[in-house]
Amino acid sequence: MSVRELLINSVQFAPELFLVLAAFAIVLFDFLSRSKQRDLGIVSLIAFAVAGGMLWFISSHIPPQSSVYFSGMVTVDAFSTAVRFVICIVMFLAVLLSMGDRFHRDGDTAEYYALLLFMSVGLSGLSLSKNLLMIYLSLELVSLSSYILVSLTKREFFSSEASLKYFLFGALSTGIMLYGMSLVYGLTGSIDLDRTFAAVAAGGLNAGALYLAVVLVLAGLGFKIAMVPFQMWAPDVYQGAPTPVTALISVGPKVAAFAVLLRFFYKGIGDFGMNWYDLAGFLSVATMTVGNVIAVSQNNVKRMLAYSSIAQAGYILIGFAVPSALGKQSVIIYLLAYVFMNLGAFALVIPLIRAVGSEEISDLKGVAQKAPVAALALTLFLLSLAGIPPMAGFLGKFYIFSAAVQGQKLYLAVAGVLNSVIALYYYVRVIKYMYLDQPEKDLAVALHPAIVAAVIIAAAGTLSIGIYPEPFIRIVAGAVSIF
């Protein structure tokens, strides 16, 4: 590959390159001047805004020269562009949440934001990858960044426990996935997704071995989305990690992992006669049920949101388990809704647990009378997570259930709606404490401007997707049309 070719190729990846440069710049900046660390949040915020702008400009003005780049390692298509854009939104909100929390000791600030930037590059890489090796590399970049992010408040006991658990489970699941990938390579003779797809379609492969490979890869990615039975790490990690990091790892890796799931299974493997859809459907039911049932008995708000996010992943898996255009659309629509509503909920949990000095849900008594706006906003996000119209979460559920009904998977639809009813209980429990109970003590909820900004963005997303979804539906339909 000539240098010129390399440069032309690179234009499409300018946002990621820019983010890498920004990460290095932050570290260097920190190294050179120890006094100005406070602005690093804003620097990363600008970096993500610029990257998002570049992505938008490139995708609308510079058509890709070819569908694959860098010797077929990555691909630029409507799907990857849409997912990259969502990741930019996630990271932007995550930086706002971090600025509003300021949990980190001053010395770690530069590393923290640099890691966020590196992680975002890994997440983008996952959505771009068209090659098993590239998937693995991107996943490792995401994983390593997130292991460190979780353990950044290393003096706290729960944080250390969380990071160790996260690391051990993560390493194991990555290994399992790698083994699955090696089986795919062994069977098809390629690590390029187009070629593996062609080899599977041509037939003649050992279906049992291929099924095993599929299951192993599903396990590895299942870890990232906290799919049952690989969900055990989530509650401890969510509880132990600094809240903005919890918010980020509950959303970012999920978006990217679902993108890889769709690409690997529908573009890399396809249908090979052994029904992996029902396996995915079964795992989906198990995931949402386990998440919801355990969430009911949680008293710690972060743990509750952890189990809630397990359950949400279960709903999204319905869309993955239905092999139709609507199924794939529903995955992305739901993820988009989930990004806004879940980050919105975390954005309010940060100042609220700080104000009441505890993470117990029952300590949120009477918050609605002390901080009416914060309580109202959190209620909005929780009701959206519960799937109440006219919020985004309802549109996501509507899509998921539509996909299940259209695909004649009635058991998935029924399991989904029954789970929605269970879920309502624990979301409303938070609302109950905030609104129905009287405040026991005086509390002042201080809303950092960054938190306010994050809440406004998340609320705007949650409401606009719910009330006028047509533009979002079109973009998502275009993105998913590559399958």
Added chain:
Amino acid sequence: MNFPILSLIAFTPIAGILAVLAVPKKNEKLIRVIATAATGIALLLGIGLMLAYNYRDGAMQFVEKYTWIKTFNISYHLGVDGLSLSMVFLTVLLCFLACIASYRIEGRQKEYFVLYLLLETGMLGTFLALDLFLFYVFWEVVLVPMYFLIGIWGGPRKEYAAIKFFLYTLAGSVFMLLGFIALYFTSNPHTFDILELQKGSGGFAIGFQQIVFMALFLGFAIKVPIFPFHTWLPDAHVEAPTPISVLLAGVLLKMGGYGFFRISYPILPEAAKWFALPLAILGVVNIIYGAFVAMAQIDFKKLVAYSSVSHMGFVLLGLASMTATGMNGALFQMFNHGTITGGMFLLVGVLYDRTHTRDLKSFGGLGAQIPVYAGLLTVFTMGSLGLPGLSGFVSEFLSLLGTFPVFQVITIIAVSGIVVTAAYHLMLLQRVLLGPLNVRWKDITEINRRELVTLVPLMAITLFLGLYPISMLYLQGPSVAMLVEKVKGLLV
């Protein structure tokens, strides 16, 4: 496109919400004035709608239709016909009267009226929507404010009652949503439009109709409520503050019944026929079971709550008959139950505000102490009992009359329920108004002017429709006739 009066009615309360939000929460008087004005304007618009409505035509009128979500062929589609007009009027009327009855709500008035107005929009939207997706959105919008209204301002067990109401109704409505989605994917071309689906209803296979009918049934049955899905009702009605009980009984229960009229029957006529007998049996169970349980109550409010279960049984019975007479009776009964039971709940509230108890055993002899109240209570109780000359009699009679040719034995059993109904209503009057006076209430004050304002219009309507019921049949008759024509009852 003509004047969008339906949108205006449905969203006037939202305008009220915005105005209330702009007022500081300490200025409770202004908040009350704004809320009353908003519900009052909605009422005036509702009266205007009644005047502008063409009573000869049973088809949809004042239709508004705009594309909303093109991908799914979903539109913002509103319209009103004889099936929904009386429900819309009932909603705006009860919302206005209950708003006046809400002045005594204690604490957090700003939140109260915001939620109250949101509730009104949700209820009106449900009755006006002609698109299943839109219908579902409004249906769910009702749940959220209702949860808070019961949960914050309710009685001692408010939290339990509120979440029970929320979970029960959601459990029903999510299955209803699945039913809607199934209708969408089975119709050709795919649509959520209720009118389109009615046109194409002949194309649905009977097995499919049965499954969807049952899914919708879960949603509607919990709302009505139909035995054995009624257990949320006594809790919610008893714990809710008076004005909210009025709306729960007066309007929310009608959403379930209305769902049968608007969606289940015209879109799934074959399944409706298939389910007619079970529905008639459930109706009788509602009538008799509700009446017996009401008789056993010593809590005034619980008694009225169970009487609702009993009264809604007549709606089911009329529906199950699938005759013009029976269906007219059922729809009429929904309206009458709204006015009469709404009035009953207001009367319970009047007494509770003065005595702080609802224990029927502790009353007695109040007839001589507070004669005006006694008079009102007697009128509403007689209406609820089904005394000829008052509106409740007409609708129950029509319902039974329409059902008799179809389900004779069931109708005969249902009639026996009226005896029980009479018994507990008379016992109620006896316990409250007659007998020796409990000395605790010797200084009880007479019903005041504000309370009279909330009750007299309901009494006037009860009397008017009892003496001149044909007026309501003019209103709903043509649309009911069209519906019966469409479903072609069991006798044909």
